[in-house]
Amino acid sequence: MSIKLFVTDLDGTLLPKGQQVSQENIDAVQEAVKAGVTVTIATGRMYRAALPVALTLGVDVPIITYNGALIKSTSGEVFYESFLPKKVIADVVSFCQERGWYLQSCSHDELYLPAHTSEAEGYEAAQNIKGHVVGWDGLKAHNEAVCKLLSITSGAEETDARIREMRAYFGSEIAVVRSNANYVEIVNPGVSKAAGIQHLADKLGVKLDEVMAIGDANNDLPMLKAAGHSIAMGNAVPEVKAVCDAVTTTCEENGFAKAIYDYVLRG
Structure with a gap:
């Protein structure tokens, strides 16, 4: 070959x-x-x-x-x-906040966090990146040039359950994928x-x-x-x-x- x-x-x-x-x-x-x-x-x-x-x-x-x-x-x-639409970002943030799910965002290649939780600390350490703590409203406000949103879970079973729930709710508005046992990644369809x-x-x-x-x-x-x-x-x-x-x-x-x-x- x-x-x-x-x-x-x-x-x-x-x-x-x-x-x-x-x-x-x-x-x-x-x-x-x-x-x-x-x-x-x-x-x-x-x-x-x-x-x-x-x-x-x-x-x-x-x-x-x-x-x-x-x-x-x-x-x-x-x-x-390919950037997520602002309305979709707001809807996904609200959806996760209502369910108590951790969610973070990347806008203009900067990491934004709702709070400095154990999930945030683990991600920062793994990626060698420092995020900005902005709260849930801040995640909605930092909505320009957002390539993806990321929800972090406790394990594969919870990850798969979140993916199913998000796909059922949002349908074709977003693409939801599991990148490892703990990561639920949200990007544009396609x-x-x-x-x-x-x-x-x-x-x-x-x-x-x-x-x-x-x-x-x-x-x-x-x-x-x-x-x-x-x-x-x-x-x-x-x-x-x-x-x-x-x-x-x-x-x-x-x-x-x-x-x-x-x-x-x-x-």
């Missing part, structure tokens, strides 16, 4: 939770780049949280952030953006990592059958299905492993690097 674009998720794929990218993974990226492969990132993270990782890798192409809602180069050039890959492939003049994607979580499923070739991490959820062409080792075992050597450089 001939892979021209290799797209990776971040958390649980390229880097373990709260840790830096391993030297093994960096070396694998550099080997792929030398072989003429474009390596980029597709993540649910904020652009500002993904950018340091991209710079560490030496990635000089647009990176897909906010689960596909924003594609922006490391130099700051915007290739695609926004996904898969759509982000298509936008980027078109920009680079690459066909989808020349694209390989790698991931571990439910929000990676669209891009894994859309790419011509797909790899699941060893720590991936069962749904991801079921749709991928192959399974590599876990994130902690540098399964990302192994996938590049096994399926890109030797594929």
Whole structure:
């Protein structure tokens, strides 16, 4: 196979939770780049949280952030953006506030919090980002250039229950996805990592059958299905492993690097 674009998720794929990218993974990226492969990132993270990782890798192409809602180069050039409507933001904030659900927002690539709760502290630590505490009314007020809203739960069962309730209430107004066991992500309909890959492939003049994607979580499923070739991490959820062409080792075992050597450089 001939892979021209290799797209990776971040958390649980390229880097373990709260840790830096391993030297093994960096070396694998550099080997792929030398072989003429474009390596980029597709993540649910904020652009500002993904950018340091991209710079560490030496990635000089647009990176897909906010689960596909924003594609922006490391130099700051915007290739695609999809912002939630202000009315939808207000409705989702009210919906979550009434139910006592934690919710946070990203406006102009800044993090806004209703209160500095344990959920907020955990997110800040994991993403190496500091948020602004603005209260529930503040979440409604900071409603410009909002790529996504994020509700954080106590675990997978609660996450899935919230997703079902929000989909039943809002219907096609929003897209609601689970990015890990504790994260409920709210974006515009049509926004996904898969759509982000298509936008980027078109920009680079690459066909989808020349694209390989790698991931571990439910929000990676669209891009894994859309790419011509797909790899699941060893720590991936069962749904991801079921749709991928192959399974590599876990994130902690540098399964990302192994996938590049096994399926890109030797594929």
